Amino acid sequence: MSHKNDEKKNNGGKTIQVVQKHYKCIGLQNFISLIEKELDLHCVDNVLFNMNSRGIIHSWKLVFEIEKMYTSCLGIKERVYEFQGYTHDPIRNVAYFVLEEENIRTYSFLPSFHFNVLVFNYYDPKTRNIVKVDVQYDQLSFYLNCMGLMQIHTWLVSRVLTPLAISWLKLFRKTGIVVNPFTFLLNLVGIMLAVFWFRSRD
Numbered sequence: 001m002s003h004k005n006d007e008k009k010n011n012g013g014k015t016i017q018v019v020q021k022h023y024k025c026i027g028l029q030n031f032i033s034l035i036e037k038e039l040d041l042h043c044v045d046n047v048l049f050n051m052n053s054r055g056i057i058h059s060w061k062l063v064f065e066i067e068k069m070y071t072s073c074l075g076i077k078e079r080v081y082e083f084q085g086y087t088h089d090p091i092r093n094v095a096y097f098v099l100e101e102e103n104i105r106t107y108s109f110l111p112s113f114h115f116n117v118l119v120f121n122y123y124d125p126k127t128r129n130i131v132k133v134d135v136q137y138d139q140l141s142f143y144l145n146c147m148g149l150m151q152i153h154t155w156l157v158s159r160v161l162t163p164l165a166i167s168w169l170k171l172f173r174k175t176g177i178v179v180n181p182f183t184f185l186l187n188l189v190g191i192m193l194a195v196f197w198f199r200s201r202d
Contacts, residue, residue, distance in 0.1 A: 020085040028067050031081045031099070032060070032130075035121055039088065039095055041128050048132040052139055074146045078104040096120045103145070113145040 019038075025031050036043055049057040057063050071079065080102040088095040101115040115137065122132040144150040177183050 015090065017088040017090075018085065019088065022082075022084055024080060024082045026078055026080055028079070028081075029064050032133075035095070035097075035130070038086070039121075039123070041121075041123050041130050044129050047130060050132070050134045052136060054139075072106075075106045075110045076103050076146075077106045080104065090125075092122075093125050094120055094122045111145070111148050113150070115142060115145065 023034065025034055032043055035041060043060060045060050046058065047060055047063075049055075049060075049063045051057070055066075057066065071077075082100045082102070083097050086095050086097045097119045099117040099119060101117050103113050103115060105112050118136045120132075120134040120136075121130060122134075123130050141150065144153050172179070172187060177187075
């Protein structure tokens with residue numbers, strides 16, 4: 001296991017730590033325990049757990065119960081977290097991690113998938129208690145992976161939607177119309193009216 005610390009000063013004169021370390025753990029609860037040990041923090045039950053600014057939870061006990069329930073519902077047996085380091089900013093009292101998440105499925109016909117998650121961990125500098133955790137990830141991609149539809153979605157976007165968007169871009173630029181939100185909306189309305197007109201002719 002390699003471990004290297006890089007330090008630099010931020011505007012407040014305090015030292016920002018960039019820790020390079022390879023580590024693996026299974027499950028969210030073990031990951032939070034790892035944060036406690038790495039940064040000498042304490043995990044009390046009162047916390048603001050923010051999931052993509054949509055799911056707001058105020059108790060660690062409830063966070064772990066919800067994770068256990070919804071992973072079971074989605075057919076996920078184990079979530080293996082792996083990260084190559086983290087950044088600790090003491091002036092903002094935050095450490096943030098980029099997690100590589102391997103989701104191992106309950107049943108063999110469900111595809112396992114790899115995912116990336118960004119975690120911001122805020123703490124009280126006096127008590128060293130973890131007070132807030134922000135978790136950010138691509139929610140649509142996560143559920144598409146869970147349903148085994150990600151490959152279809154990737155093919156549709158790369159092979160159908162992207163070429164159409166590029167063709168539309170070339171045609172739009174040839175018109176010489178100034179590009180702004182209003183002309184873009186008018187263009188979309190024009191396309192929909194043209195499609196409706198051609199279909200109504202049949």
